[in-house]
Amino acid sequence: MTRPVRVAIVGAGPAGIYAADALLKSEAAQEPGVSIDLFERMPAPFGLIRYGVAPDHPRIKGIVKALHQVLDKPQLRLFGNVDYPGDIGLDDLRSFYDAVIFSTGADADRALDIPGIELEGSYGAADFVAWYDGHPEVPRTWPLEAEKVAVLGVGNVALDVARILAKTADELLPTEIPANVHDGLKANKALEVHVFGRRGPAQAKFSPMELRELDHSPNIEVIVNPEDIDYDEGSIATRRENKQANMVASTLEKWAIRDVGERPHKLFLHFFESPVEVVGEDGRVVALRTERTELDGTGNVKGTGRHTDWDVQSVYRAVGYYSEELPKLPFDVVSGTVPHAAGRVLTGDEPMPSVYVTGWIKRGPIGLIGHTKGDANETVACLLEDHAAGRLPVPEQPGPDAVVDFLEQRGVRYTTKEGWHRLDAHEQALGAEQGRERIKVVERAAMLDASGA
Structure with missing residues (x-):
């Protein structure tokens, strides 16, 4: 045979x-x-x-x-x-x-070549995601002292990072987050999270469902500047040809015209702002400098020469994985x-x-x-x-x-398939003790022991 x-x-x-x-x-x-x-x-x-x-x-x-x-x-x-x-x-x-x-x-962060990106308080989104997801190969703590935070990028990873930073720790407690992540998020001081994209609403790479989920938290007020709702011929064509892009743009339009509410944490979605420098003082992030852009007719943008310094103490780049x-x-x-x-x-x-x-x-x-x-x-x-x-x-x-x-x-x-099933059952048992679906095991040695490697 x-x-x-x-x-x-x-x-x-x-x-x-x-x-x-x-x-x-x-x-x-x-x-x-x-x-x-x-x-x-x-x-x-x-x-x-x-x-x-x-x-x-x-x-x-x-x-x-x-x-x-x-x-x-x-x-x-x-x-x-x-x-x-x-x-x-x-x-x-x-x-x-x-x-x-x-x-x-x-699973690594793509580089962003702008001045100041190496300052203390400037982070890659992939590293932060690995921390809050309990990856065995990253530190168990994360610095969360900044009250105002910038997130660079308009994809789903940027939304995830912004949402985790804006939510309260107790909102995430029913999930599988490990104890060290819950403890870290309880100490999070962020009250404002600013998400920046260099192009317009029609070019955002959010999925419609993930975008709408931002507004589901009782603690997060999502704010869109009406001046950032703008389309050219290329943008209109994108909305006409891409159902998801049209849904995203429609959601952003609705948020732009509503009154700002009283939820304690503010999450701003900024468009037509291209990051050009992370501004530092004494080696730490103190601001993000952006250049205002404008549409060029094709859906792409060009710089206007007008710059803004945003008062933030941390910057997370979510510009792609590598x-x-x-x-x-x-x-x-x-x-x-x-x-x-x-x-x-x-x-x-x-x-x-x-x-x-x-x-x-x-x-x-x-x-x-x-x-x-x-x-x-x-x-x-x-x-x-x-x-x-x-x-x-x-x-x-x-x-x-x-x-x-x-x-x-x-x-x-x-480890083997059978070992994974043992680890899976162990994590579910840990969660059941606290009325949760699962608590993820973080340490590699503990994972190996639970799986009987």
Whole structure:
């Protein structure tokens, strides 16, 4: 009997699990069959869902249920707490598998090259998200002394950061936030949060649902300046052609014309303000300087030369995520992606045999979580085409036990699917003690112990 196609997927977030799902639904899963091993550097799976989505988004986290259905398939194994390339490298993977798919995502902050960005009190949104999501590899405390805060960017991550800063700690207590995060947010002094975008309402990258959620908090007064509601021909075309953009613009218009209420925390959404400098004094942030912009007819903007200094003591840049370079793979430092052709990794103009990418490491950190399904389907189709055409090198040790022996010989303390279910049950039990759905375990050692690694 022909042996199953053996595939390693590096990264057990949505992109990696969607790739596994595409493999399991393919004709190859029937004959000769597929065998998939997911490698994840965290002790728990689900990547962005666990460590990149704000804890007060239960609907988005509901995606975990669908991911679980794939993860629990018998053809799939999980090796958590396994680092690439520290614990297992590319040559090792290629010796055990017919093909390797990298789905390592993007979890670093894209740089913003303006003066003062390095000042104390200037932070990357990704670092803050990792803190409030209880990531094992970040500090357990976060400085929250600023009463006035600026958030740079008009995407969903900027909204998440602004909302977490503007909410009270007790509003977030019913979620899965760890105790150290709740304690930190109780000390948060922010009373004003200012979100800045250099273009107009029609160009904002918010999703309509996330934007409307800002207004649901009894403690957050969302304020939009009527002067920031402006459209040119390009903006009108965008609203006409893009239903979501039109919904966002309509919501902002309604907020711009209403009276300001009495909720204690103010969240300002500013448009046509391009950040040009983080102003400092004695090494700390004391203001944000922006240049007023105006539409140029195409939906883009140009500077007006008029500047404003905003009184803030902290600045969070939410201008995009950036992927980590993967050893032994080519990397485009501008886009922060691995060069590829439909998911086949390229060295120069030639495909690297048996190596593929999917998700944000493939196309960049854009789009919603569900958009990675299309990436996965394209990549898996190429992989299976290469296998059918005999273009995949035969691995030296294709047996399923070979990689287990390799990790154990190296002393890697790895977690499994069964271990994840134990950790999952443990977190739910911690939450039940306090009438909550879950309390996330933060420390890596505690996660490994709870999972029986």
